[in-house]
Amino acid sequence: MKATFAKTLSANDVGATGSHQAGILVPKADKELMAFFPVLDPAILNPDAWIICIDEFGDEWKFRYVYYNNRLHAEHGTRNEYRLTYLTKFFKRMGAKAGDSLLFSTTNEVGKYRISLKRKELPAEDSPPGVIVLQGWRRVH
DNA sequence: AGCCATGCACCG
DNA sequence: CGGTGCATGGCT
Numbered sequence: 001m002k003a004t005f006a007k008t009l010s011a012n013d014v015g016a017t018g019s020h021q022a023g024i025l026v027p028k029a030d031k032e033l034m035a036f037f038p039v040l041d042p043a044i045l046n047p048d049a050w051i052i053c054i055d056e057f058g059d060e061w062k063f064r065y066v067y068y069n070n071r072l073h074a075e076h077g078t079r080n081e082y083r084l085t086y087l088t089k090f091f092k093r094m095g096a097k098a099g100d101s102l103l104f105s106t107t108n109e110v111g112k113y114r115i116s117l118k119r120k121e122l123p124a125e126d127s128p129p130g131v132i133v134l135q136g137w138r139r140v141h
Numbered sequence: 142a143g144c145c146a147t148g149c150a151c152c153g
Numbered sequence: 154c155g156g157t158g159c160a161t162g163g164c165t
Contacts, residue, residue: 088157
């Protein structure tokens with residue numbers, strides 16, 4: 001199944017906030033996304049998987065897909081979320097800024113994705129009030 | 142649910 | 154010793 005998803009980058013995602021955690025959040029609420037990315041076993045504490053991403057120039061990037069789930073394991077755990085980390089170098093190379101979009105699409109190979117960075121769209125000067133700038137993840141195809 | 146932030150380990 | 158990433162806590 002071919003699919004494409006886009007994630008609008010937040011300031012924290014690209015490391016612009018001073019967080020040394022360049023990495024984006026993957027909502028576990030989205031079933032399509034859960035199927036899109038590797039399956040991580042909740043029975044394991046903080047399981048992770050590495051995915052290969054090819055950018056538009058043919059360069060390969062390895063990203064870490066982690067399921068922080070200590071809430072399900074540790075006594076007073078508070079985490080229960082999926083994240084994509086290890087993106088610092090990629091963002092630096094691409095010069096990603098908050099508001100840009102990162103696109104993921106599947107390839108023939110399992111665990112391999114095609115990615116590209118889409119620049120933030122400038123707000124149309126004649127935008128009627130109430131126009132919503134999409135945030136977070138959304139399915140493109 | 143999602144984004145922001147921090148203490149510490151590791152490595153050049 | 155500064156940058157990077159991990160794991161976790163905090164705030165909205």
